[in-house]
Amino acid sequence: MSQPIKSTGATNYNNLAYIAIAEQYFRDSIQVIRYRPKAYLNGVMKSWLIYFTPHGHFATLEAPPALSLLSRIYDTFFYGRIPYDMSKTGVLPFCLMPGYHVYLLLFVGLPFLLAYGLMLSLSGRSAGAALSRNRRIVIVYMCVTIAFVAVPANLLELTENNRYRFSTEPFSLVLLGLFIQLFLIPRLSRALSKRRPSVPEDSDL
Numbered sequence: 001m002s003q004p005i006k007s008t009g010a011t012n013y014n015n016l017a018y019i020a021i022a023e024q025y026f027r028d029s030i031q032v033i034r035y036r037p038k039a040y041l042n043g044v045m046k047s048w049l050i051y052f053t054p055h056g057h058f059a060t061l062e063a064p065p066a067l068s069l070l071s072r073i074y075d076t077f078f079y080g081r082i083p084y085d086m087s088k089t090g091v092l093p094f095c096l097m098p099g100y101h102v103y104l105l106l107f108v109g110l111p112f113l114l115a116y117g118l119m120l121s122l123s124g125r126s127a128g129a130a131l132s133r134n135r136r137i138v139i140v141y142m143c144v145t146i147a148f149v150a151v152p153a154n155l156l157e158l159t160e161n162n163r164y165r166f167s168t169e170p171f172s173l174v175l176l177g178l179f180i181q182l183f184l185i186p187r188l189s190r191a192l193s194k195r196r197p198s199v200p201e202d203s204d205l
Helices: 017-035 037-051 065-079 109-123 133-156 161-166 169-195
Strands: none
Touching (some): 037 133, 109 169, 133 169
8 A cells, every 4th residue: 555666566556645646636627627617628528529439449458450350340330430530520629539430329329328218217108008117217227327427427537438338338238128129119010010911801702
C-alpha cells in the first residue's frame, strides 16, 4: 500500500497517495467545469461516441494483425460498422477522433432497445398480451441498470466508456429478445397469415 512501484516495476495504483491525488483531481475537475464548460462538454460528447463502439476497441485490447480481418467482419455484421472514417467528414471536428467509425446497430439500436424496454414496462402490454407485474419489474431493473451505468460513466470518464457498456450488454440482449418475441414475431405471424391463400370449402356436387 505504501510503495509507489510494484515488485514487477508497474505503478501501484493502490498506493495511499492516490487518495489525496483523487481529491485534488476532483477539485481540478470542478474548476474545469466552472470555468471551461465547453471543454467539459467536448469531453462528454467524446465519451458518448466511445461508448457506442465495440468494447474491444481499446489500446491494450486491439486484435492482433492475424485476427484484424475477423474483427472487422464481426464488427460489420454484429455492430453495423460503417466502413468510413467519420472524422474526414468535417462533422463535429472537435469530437470525432481520427479513425472513428460509426457502429449503427450500437449507435441506434441500444437507445432504441432501452426506450422499448421502458415503454414495455410502463404500458404493460405488447401485441395485445399483458405482461405480469414481475416481468415488468425485471424489465425496469434492466433499463435502470443500463442507464445507471451509461450516464455516470459518460459524465465522469473518458477512454474506457465502451468497456463499461460491455457490463450491461447482457441486459440489452435480453431487451432485444423481448422485442423479437413480443413485437416482431406477432406482427410477422399476422402478415404471413394474411398472405396465406384461403382454402375453399368443399361444395356438394
